[in-house]
Amino acid sequence: MVIPVHDVNPVRRTPVVTYALIAANVLVFVFMPGLSGSVAGDSTLAQTCHLHAFLEHYAAVPRELIHDQLPRLVPTGGVRAGGCLLGPPGYDKSPVLSVFTAMFLHGGWLHLLGNMLFLLIFGNNIEDRMGHVRFALFYVVCGYAASYGFALLNADSADPLIGASGAIAGVLGAYLVLYPRARVWVLVPFLVFLPLRLPAWLVLGFWFVLQAVYSSGEGVSDAGTVAYAAHVAGFLVGMLLAWPLKPGTPPPPEPRGLLFGRRARPRHTW
Structure with a gap:
């Protein structure tokens, strides 16, 4: 898997919506309950139960999205012998609204930072092309399409669905359509991380093929998570x-300098 670090595609205006989305995702993650020990890996059972209760309330659950029916027992945040305490939900939850709140929830620092890296690199150009308001609506629509698309294929799943990945995947799809020839600097793991400048159609096309293969359960052990x-x-x-x-x-713009690890030859004009 290649790691994008920068694209050669300048923007004309400040991508304020992209920056706001990144800031919102980071702030929500920092203040999510039960994640204080996630970096050091020393979360207590009480923290874990509190996190489960929080996700049950604010995450999107496929079974709830399709059947519009909340479970009778949910984690309450309390602890009982050997596990988390269950009880009737003490709140009213809208499955439709939970798709929106779930877009700002992440399960760990790697999950968060990976998503924000892709949003930072590719989101600014899509916002620049669409405009601030249309880009914000586009982002939300893609997030909803991703969540409901997954729910339709997993209608009986009770596992919480969280993360901005679905909305950001929509940004990547738009970038592939609008800027397929833009150059993207990536790090390719091969003994060491090799920096290469590749066309966007190759980087994003390869990413999409991997997601499609993994969605079928092939070639990955954590397809269920x-x-x-x-x-x-x-x-x-x-x-x-x-x-x-x-x-x-x-x-x-046509890039100059290094291309695929070699210096590009200057073009003559007549």
């Missing part, structure tokens, strides 16, 4: 929504 199908759904919806903007999108 990562919602790869949500990534696929969000990516495809992002492509479809961005397609009408393609004819009027100016091409990215």
